[in-house]
Amino acid sequence: MTPIDHAARVTDVTTEVGDATLVVANLTDLRWLTGFETSNGWAVVRHGELFVGTDGRYGDKARAETEGTGATVIVEQQAGALAARRSELAGDVAPDRTIIERRRRVKDAAEIERIEAAAACADAALAEVEPMLAEEPTELEVRAELEYRMVRHGADDRSYPTIVATGPDHGARPHHGAVRRRIVEGDTVIIDVGALVDGYHSDMTRSWVVGDASPEQRATYQLVATAQRAGLEAVGPGASSRAVDAACRDLFEQAGCLDDYVHGTGHGVGLDIHEPPFHNQSSDLTLEPGMVVTVEPGLYRGGFGGFRIEDLVLVTASGHRVLTHSPKRELN
Amino acid sequence: MTPIDHAARVTDVTTEVGDATLVVANLTDLRWLTGFETSNGWAVVRHGELFVGTDGRYGDKARAETEGTGATVIVEQQAGALAARRSELAGDVAPDRTIIERRRRVKDAAEIERIEAAAACADAALAEVEPMLAEEPTELEVRAELEYRMVRHGADDRSYPTIVATGPDHGARPHHGAVRRRIVEGDTVIIDVGALVDGYHSDMTRSWVVGDASPEQRATYQLVATAQRAGLEAVGPGASSRAVDAACRDLFEQAGCLDDYVHGTGHGVGLDIHEPPFHNQSSDLTLEPGMVVTVEPGLYRGGFGGFRIEDLVLVTASGHRVLTHSPKRELN
Numbered sequence: 250m251t252p253i254d255h256a257a258r259v260t261d262v263t264t265e266v267g268d269a270t271l272v273v274a275n276l277t278d279l280r281w282l283t284g285f286e287t288s289n290g291w292a293v294v295r296h297g298e299l300f301v302g303t304d305g306r307y308g309d310k311a312r313a314e315t316e317g318t319g320a321t322v323i324v325e326q327q328a329g330a331l332a333a334r335r336s337e338l339a340g341d342v343a344p345d346r347t348i349i350e351r352r353r354r355v356k357d358a359a360e361i362e363r364i365e366a367a368a369a370c371a372d373a374a375l376a377e378v379e380p381m382l383a384e385e386p387t388e389l390e391v392r393a394e395l396e397y398r399m400v401r402h403g404a405d406d407r408s409y410p411t412i413v414a415t416g417p418d419h420g421a422r423p424h425h426g427a428v429r430r431r432i433v434e435g436d437t438v439i440i441d442v443g444a445l446v447d448g449y450h451s452d453m454t455r456s457w458v459v460g461d462a463s464p465e466q467r468a469t470y471q472l473v474a475t476a477q478r479a480g481l482e483a484v485g486p487g488a489s490s491r492a493v494d495a496a497c498r499d500l501f502e503q504a505g506c507l508d509d510y511v512h513g514t515g516h517g518v519g520l521d522i523h524e525p526p527f528h529n530q531s532s533d534l535t536l537e538p539g540m541v542v543t544v545e546p547g548l549y550r551g552g553f554g555g556f557r558i559e560d561l562v563l564v565t566a567s568g569h570r571v572l573t574h575s576p577k578r579e580l581n
Numbered sequence: 582m583t584p585i586d587h588a589a590r591v592t593d594v595t596t597e598v599g600d601a602t603l604v605v606a607n608l609t610d611l612r613w614l615t616g617f618e619t620s621n622g623w624a625v626v627r628h629g630e631l632f633v634g635t636d637g638r639y640g641d642k643a644r645a646e647t648e649g650t651g652a653t654v655i656v657e658q659q660a661g662a663l664a665a666r667r668s669e670l671a672g673d674v675a676p677d678r679t680i681i682e683r684r685r686r687v688k689d690a691a692e693i694e695r696i697e698a699a700a701a702c703a704d705a706a707l708a709e710v711e712p713m714l715a716e717e718p719t720e721l722e723v724r725a726e727l728e729y730r731m732v733r734h735g736a737d738d739r740s741y742p743t744i745v746a747t748g749p750d751h752g753a754r755p756h757h758g759a760v761r762r763r764i765v766e767g768d769t770v771i772i773d774v775g776a777l778v779d780g781y782h783s784d785m786t787r788s789w790v791v792g793d794a795s796p797e798q799r800a801t802y803q804l805v806a807t808a809q810r811a812g813l814e815a816v817g818p819g820a821s822s823r824a825v826d827a828a829c830r831d832l833f834e835q836a837g838c839l840d841d842y843v844h845g846t847g848h849g850v851g852l853d854i855h856e857p858p859f860h861n862q863s864s865d866l867t868l869e870p871g872m873v874v875t876v877e878p879g880l881y882r883g884g885f886g887g888f889r890i891e892d893l894v895l896v897t898a899s900g901h902r903v904l905t906h907s908p909k910r911e912l913n
Contacts, residue, residue: 288756305843306755309883313750326843393732400725405760410738418645423638424620428737511637511658551641 250366250447251359255284258352259299259318265348270295272335274344277520280448281353285314292320293338300338302331354517354525355539360449361563364518364541367404367451368561368572370444374398375455375575382438382459388413388427391440399444408443408450409522415439420554423512423547434460437554439547443522450522452543453573454559462580469506470556470580473548476500477558480514480528480544484562484569490532490542497546498530509550515543518561540564541572582698582779583691587616590684591631591650597680602627604667606676609852612780613685617646624652625670632670634663686849686857687871692781693895696850696873699736699783700893700904702776706730707787707907714770714791720745720759723772731776740775740782741854747771752886755844755879766792769886771879775854782854784875785905786891794912801838802888802912805880808832809890812846812860812876816894816901822864822874829878830862841882847875850893872896873904 262271262282273279273292280286283301290303290311299320303311308324315322325331356364378394386394392411399407414425420437432438441454456473458466476497483496494514501507513529518541526534526542536542542564547557561572594603594614605611605624612618615633622635622643633652635643640656647654657663688696710726718726724743731739746757752769764770773786788805790798808829815828826846833842845861850873858866858874868874874896879889893904 309750310754310757389732389737393729397725397729400721405721406742418641422642425642 250362253284253359253447254357255282255315255318258282259294259320262348262352263294263297263299266294268296270339270342271348272339272342272344273349275346275349277524278346278349278353281520282349283315283318283320285311285320286448287311291335291344293335295338302334304328304331350525353519354534355537356519356541356563357539360519361539361541363446363449364451364561364563365572367408367444367446367449368453368574370399370402370404370446371395371408371442371451371453372573372575373402374444375440375442375453379457382432382457385431385433387429387431388415388419389429391432392427395440395442399442402444404444404446406445408445408452411443412439412441412454414441414555417552417554421549421551423549423555423557432459435463437466437556439555439557441557441559448520450518450520451573452518452522452545452559452561453575454545454547454557455575455577456547456556456558457578458580465553467580469548469550469553472500472504472506473546473556473558474577476546477544477560480546481560481562481569481571484536484542484544484564486536486538486564486566486568488536490526490528490534490536491530493536493542493544494528494530494532497544501546501548506548509548509555510546511549512547515545515559517542536564538564538566582694585616585691585779586689587614587647587650590614591626591652594680594684595626595629595631598626600628602671602674603680604671604674604676605681607678607681609856610678610681610685613852614681615647615650615652617643617652618780619643623667623676625667627670634666636660636663682857685851686866687869688851688873688895689871692851693871693873695778695781696783696893696895697904699740699776699778699781700785700906702731702734702736702778703727703740703774703783703785704905704907705734706776707772707774707785711789714764714789717763717765719761719763720747720751721761723764724759727772727774731774734776736776736778738777740777740784743775744771744773744786746773746887749884749886752888753881753883755881755887755889764791767795769798769888771887771889773889773891780852782850782852783905784850784854784877784891784893785907786877786879786889787907787909788879788888788890789910790912797885799912801880801882801885804832804836804838805878805888805890806909808878809876809892812878813892813894813901813903816868816874816876816896818868818870818896818898818900820868822858822860822866822868823862825868825874825876826860826862826864829876833878833880838880841880841887842878843881844879847877847891849874868896870896870898
């Protein structure tokens with residue numbers, strides 16, 4: 250894979266910061282900027298220099314991962330001493346996410362390569378596991394197979410705990426995890442699965458009915474599928490994140506089932522699984538080429554179950570490119 | 582498994598709160614008290630009543646999981662409205678973890694049953710996967726097999742991303758994850774693995790050398806093993822958490838390798854993988870029967886690698902009982 254050019258990021262951010270002082274305390278921002286992945290650390294950028302602080306557990310890792318960025322690595326065993334070192338460098342300047350968060354929204358080619366690779370791992374795992382749905386597995390069995398197979402296909406890990414939400418109760422909960430419930434004929438099935446490759450996430454959801462669909466299942470699924478296509482069509486450079494949400498939401502409202510739509514229409518994906526822009530009614534962000542976002546409308550009803558369809562989409566100069574390729578089944 | 586008696590917990594906490602108002606905002610505390618597992622929610626206890634608030638994604642789940650506790654479930658779609666409902670109930674009373682954190686430290690029989698079951702899943706998976714170490718797998722392959730097999734053996738999930746830290750560089754980093762590094766003869770190997778059963782975690786670490794150990798490897802491993810036995814022996818009712826840490830730390834100091842011991846000696850385990858008591862030099866907690874804690878000394882050297890040995894231990898009325906049963910290898 251193309252290496253991530255952290256040195257270039259450091260140069261760009263250092264230039265933007267200029268004579269000011271930037272304190273980076275968000276750990277994902279720290280990783281984006283320096284390449285250093287940790288559970289405890291910070292960076293200070295000032296006067297053209299980069300300082301990275303961490304504790305004794307991560308000293309070697311910090312030096313190895315920031316190599317080539319020109320970072321000065323500071324290691325202190327005690328939390329108080331580490332905080333004091335940051336104060337020496339940055340005074341009482343508070344951490345600020347603005348500069349890096351804005352830069353993180355637009356992915357470069359190396360980042361897109363990783364996100365696409367992650368999406369491909371989830372596609373490959375789902376293709377192998379989908380036939381299991383007819384064999385009455387438990388939700389947990391489906392999840393374990395998906396997560397294991399994503400790694401076998403090249404992922405470093407799952408992106409998030411895979412959601413397998415099935416049947417009239419679990420299926421009606423958009424963020425139900427996966428339990429020992431057996432999946433049986435007539436169930437609605439939601440599988441929301443993503444992989445992690447070199448820190449970058451993918452995110453995808455597909456839905457099914459096991460066996461023959463009822464008229465209500467068929468109608469509800471088709472409505473979600475129609476809304477999802479409308480949401481995808483709304484993704485392009487210059488479109489507002491709110492418009493992507495509205496494309497789905499308006500269709501559900503016209504169909505009289507807006508109460509069954511209990512979440513936003515999507516979010517950015519990168520080093521975090523959920524990051525700006527967020528497609529919802531209060532978003533004020535405009536989509537730009539290089540942004541990678543989800544489009545994921547769904548409908549959920551207690552006693553019925555639910556459906557969600559989600560793709561991961563790259564905003565391009567001329568429109569968009571879908572990164573998740575698992576087929577969307579027609580209900581029969 | 583024995584059901585967790587959330588109704589009894591609610592009664593106990595409600596009685597302790599009395600005429601005061603308790604706001605529960607920590608999500609693990611919320612789950613411990615009410616049985617409701619969520620990514621967004623709170624509880625208010627006042628005047629003998631329990632209120633649980635959450636958003637539209639989790640309304641059904643909240644009602645289902647708090648059944649029998651007498652909770653009044655409040656669902657608001659918008660974050661502002663949900664916060665307003667909490668203010669109506671609790672005024673400006675701030676969240677306070679004291680009461681529940683203290684109660685969470687001591688596990689009841691149903692909790693111990695889950696933690697033991699989780700530990701057994703990790704033991705079973707490790708027994709199957711350990712022979713792979715001789716076959717030059719990557720760290721990531723070992724991790725994927727362990728996590729998959731824990732679920733096959735009855736776990737709901739891994740407790741945390743399994744650590745497989747091998748060889749002279751990764752092995753020297755106590756919290757190294759697992760990457761595509763191939764494990765080869767002569768490597769030190771640290772595997773830190775736990776399972777999740779009904780929300781409860783287990784935690785265990787074993788160490789190896791692949792093939793024949795060098796004199797330095799043998800001596801270092803034996804020192805860690807001796808320290809770990811000393812730490813275990815220090816665990817019992819009335820012992821201080823600091824004394825458990827000192828039992829290991831003093832041995833390393835005598836051996837002149839305290840600089841290679843870059844973390845604390847252990848922590849409580851329950852609904853959180855890391856919770857009080859923490860065994861370190863500043864701990865002021867005393868161990869009580871029903872606490873479940875780790876004992877996990879380790880030594881790490883850049884260019885050499887590292888070893889850590891960790892057991893999960895229940896404090897009993899008369900001493901302690903080890904819950905993790907994977908054999909500790911003698912180095913040959």
